[in-house]
Amino acid sequence: MGANEPHASHPFRPRFAHPPSPSRGRKVRLKHNAIRLRHRMTEPEILLWSGLKHLRRSGAKFRRQVVLGNHIVDFACHKSRIVVELDGSQHSEDAHAERDSVRDRYLEGKGYKVMRFWNNELWPHSSNVLNQIANVVEERLPSP
Numbered sequence: 001m002g003a004n005e006p007h008a009s010h011p012f013r014p015r016f017a018h019p020p021s022p023s024r025g026r027k028v029r030l031k032h033n034a035i036r037l038r039h040r041m042t043e044p045e046i047l048l049w050s051g052l053k054h055l056r057r058s059g060a061k062f063r064r065q066v067v068l069g070n071h072i073v074d075f076a077c078h079k080s081r082i083v084v085e086l087d088g089s090q091h092s093e094d095a096h097a098e099r100d101s102v103r104d105r106y107l108e109g110k111g112y113k114v115m116r117f118w119n120n121e122l123w124p125h126s127s128n129v130l131n132q133i134a135n136v137v138e139e140r141l142p143s144p
């Protein structure tokens with residue numbers, strides 16, 4: 001078999017193999033970025049994550065650094081269709097705020113309620129933030 005012959009005769013490849021789609025490569029990169037972000041959580045994210053885990057008793061299972069479409073969200077509960085985002089000071093910049101707005105519209109179009117909190121809202125008032133999230137979870141969870 002010469003070097004220029006097609007690979008179709010290789011026993012482990014389909015005869016009419018198609019190259020992977022560009023969107024598949026993007027999804028793989030997003031997944032790897034989400035995994036990296038899970039290992040590098042900020043202090044406010046760690047604080048909120050510890051509180052969100054307690055909402056499991058009410059039937060809400062939040063996941064952290066979740067890929068939804070072409071976006072990575074901080075926390076998501078698929079059952080109640082809620083996304084929780086923690087924003088640092090960079091989110092107040094115009095360009096970043098516009099990207100957040102585009103992302104929020106996309107997620108809302110997919111049926112998710114997006115809840116945004118500033119990092120400094122969480123530090124002194126984490127119970128208030130968790131109560132707000134718990135109230136929305138209760139409203140949005142399907143009845144058993």
